[in-house]
Amino acid sequence: MAESLFRLRVCYRRGDRARWLSHLETSRANERMVRRAALPFAITQGFSAHMRLAFGPALAVGTAGEQERFDVLLREYVDVDSALAALKANAPSGFEPYHCEYVDLHVKGLQATHIHEQYLIELQPAAEGSGGVASAADAGGVEAAAGSGPHAACESASGEAPGNQRQASIQAALEQLLQVGTLTVQRKGRQKVYDLKQAVQWAEALDDDTIMLVLVSGEQGSIRPELLLREALADRLEVAVRKVTRIRLSDQPWEPQ
């Protein structure tokens, strides 16, 4: 193949209702966006030709993403502003491309490089008078996801938080789990054991209703934040997750401020 190819990296947000999509559904939605945008995409040769597209680490069903990425190979150079404008104009609801750049063809793929994931987990505010221990059964009164930024819940809740007892309990529970050192997950009959020292760089209760996790994915893939939380809090605290957002996805380690 003599033709020269260009590797366009597209950064986008996945939010609102689109957070309910699976990885496969997200991939398909992105591919269709590229087609509608009429970018000069390259295709594979041979048996069953398809667009040459590569995705970053999967974003779980129900999780929003602020810094998602995919790479698409182009047959012709398109300046990044035009590419971005075309993608924006053809993005499905809940998808927001915000940056395009060209990446060297020889750099390793997103799956291998973008292993640093930072999550913000918003909990249902503690039920009033329950001393900071919320009931998971209380799923009513949930706000619409649309429009509420990652910090909306904690700001409104911190005003009347009953001390920061819940925050302290969550923090203690997280630390205790990290002490154990491993997390065993059963999924579809298969067992995965995660080394938490490697997989979890940081775990912090920011306030009563917000937890920040910094994860590093390895050979096993990455841990689902909800799973880690469930494991940590299982018998101690009843909390219900309101919303999970991957606020950072990067090839560079996260540095605490």
Place this chain on the structure above:
Amino acid sequence: MSTTSLWDRIEPLLAGVEQPSRYINHEYNARHSADCAYRVALLYPDTYEVGQPNQAIAILYQLINDLEGCCAERVFLPWVDMIAALRQQGLPLFTLEGCRPVGDCDLLGITLPHELAASNISEALDLAGIPLLAAQRGAGDPLVIGGGPCAYNPEPFSVFFDAFAIGEGEELISEIIAVHRGWLSEGQPREELLLRLAAIPGVYVPALYSPDSNGALCPIRADLPAQISKRVLADFADFPSIAAPIVPFAEATHDRLNIEILRGCSRGCRFCQAGMTYRPVRERSADSIVAAAVQGLRCSGYDEVALTSLSSTDHSQIEQILRRLNAQLHGQAVSVSMPSQRLDAFGVAMAQLVAGEKKAGLTFAPEAGSQRLRDIINKNVTEDDLLQAVAQAFTAGWRRCKLYFMIGLPGERDEDVEAIVDLANKAFAAAHQAVPEAQRGQVRMSVSVAVFIPKAQTPFQWAGQLPLSEIERRVGLLRAAVLPRGINLNWHDPAASLIEAVLSRGGRELGPLIIEAWRNGARFDAWSEQFSLEPWLAAARQCGIDLDACAQREYPLDAVLPWSHISCGVDAGYLQAEYLQARSQQTTADCSFGSCTGCGVCNNLAARIELAGGQRG
């Protein structure tokens, strides 16, 4: 009219159900209108991924949204986990676009795709909080209208519906809406609405028809038609294709751009309802098909376009269409597909034209194993046709194909069942022969055997279904057959086909049966892992209905049939003649390839065959 969105209460349920993407709406090209005077909910009585590809819903969705002051919203039945969650929270069935209670719309249109959807109609109405029986609905309830294939024998479903739209809905829908809106603005009693609806050609209002002493359903007023004829879209060829199809997030069953390239098929298979009810054949032109495909792909981003119809290879310009699409779509990794292949050399040649390197699988439908039985059902293909087509396909590079057959057809004998196995074996041998020796291990053939269901408006409408025990015995003949590795033989559940036959050929008395079966737990009957005969048997006992008698009954040729007051335009005399031809193993030719064979449709409905290329064959 309340238009509150339920989304804030629905979203928290999504974390606990399978495939939440079924419920989120907001797909590309979905249309929203916050405020509109008249709302239509279009319900497909199955899950999102089954119903979303339905073309009738897609066509009506576009037409209604284009009408002044009207909007259409889609409704699918949530899967059982979501139904349980909704019921637990006291939430009703909701529309996708506005996330509104279905009961708040003005008109609820329900597609009746097949008989096994019956219990889901009960489930949907109940979940929506709409009274199940049309007779119990009041001023605050939507007008409930049914359409689609089962409307050709509407009686088993008639308890649920205020009216049925018979035939092609493109023009009918706006006429129904106009009448309903007029009535809404005047505040007349509901009886007046029913009368006005019944005056629209192609609309059947069951409440205005009652049985006479012979059991024939007759109008209760002299100004109503004795027989309701289907509507036919005269200018189908020039009627625009769907401009901007909705692109699902969730993976639908046929997740691709569909272009309806022609309507109707007059090959005349005697068991086939669609072959009678979509007459006459009308083709879109190659120019308009190619333009619609290119434009549809551009605005959807799909990587596949399917040229749909009952028999796409029969289009008089099919070769030109495929060649032009190939040229225009070159280098874009878009595949062109046709749902099934005509069983001859030309069919395979056309499939070859679009398959490129990707030869996934071909589908052939000989339907019967022996020539005698193929003549009875008027399937005008021979064993040589099949074997040559298979040889040609496997020489060209295909390594797998599917064969479709039926058992329990009128006139079938044991040797005809055994002939299915013989024919499959011969086809497999022909495939083997055609493939280089080293690759013969890759040859796969799947043989699917369905149970014959007698359908209203066909030459076989008078024939009964075989008793369940006899069908099972004949399935046993297939089961006993010794087949080479590489042939995979499977058959449909005979128990489900009993219910299909009952609902296909019974009458008004079946309404209570459907409701009782649903109360006993029947729903999603078309899903083999959800289907159970028990709720239906119990319902039959409760209602005093003999299911076997209903399915097996042979109607005399001069009997009043439960659907005699509904016409697809084909003369009853033609159907009778075809039934007699079947008995004497005489075949009838396809009028779209030769001369008129006298079915009556063109005359009765002032329609005519339209072939884009002037002639076929």
